[in-house]
Amino acid sequence: MTTTPTIDPEADLITEVATKFAKRALCVFAHPDDLEFTCGGTVAKLCAEGWDVHIVVTTSGNKGTKDPEVTPQQLAGEREEEARNAAAILGAREPVFFGFPDGGISNDDELRALVTRQVRLHRPELMITWDGFRPGFNHRDHRYTGAAVHDALYPSSDDHLYFPLDKEEGLEPHRPAAMLLTGAGTPDYDVDIQRHLRTKIRSVLAHTSQMRGRSEREMRLMYEDRARQAKAAGQAGPLYRESFGKVIFRR
């Protein structure tokens, strides 16, 4: 008889998933630069440690501009290209774009079916997404993307009667071992990203249409300044970090 491994909630989550399950992650975000800003250092670390990281972007980010000349179609193409470049810098797979318009998604059957299919296709053991239930002001695309991922993982992805067309394609039910939430209301998990800060910054800067000519040096100084302030304030834990809420499905 085989027993399913469990995750020790007191141990380091990423290490637990890597050693007891598999180094497969799926990141689902709303806009082409969400991942790089919120968890680019963590994704760089995973890739450097041999994880297979897939990325989904639910909207094309096709309204995020102040340029009066640009059309949504032009902007979508540009921003998808930037996201492909950023993923290559991090060492992740080429992103999949669901192509919903900016501000135009809902946590509905269509989005949940698309997320569920990606989960069954790639069989990640670690999921990374927005905290869709954070109280207070939050972008609707972040909120709905996060909530749709929650709902796709529980119950849809692991119950074969949800979205049964996947089965006809040979995709079996699956639920990851754990999930990390960015922009979390109550973060309870830190990833030390100091060794991957340069890669994170380079991935953020790959979003040239959003960065208005900012330099690598300028961004490094900003993070160093933030780390100095954290140290002066006596902050516990890593000075260069990305913080998440953690959800453990296998405990």
Ligand SMILES: [Zn+2]
């Ligand atoms: Zn966003």
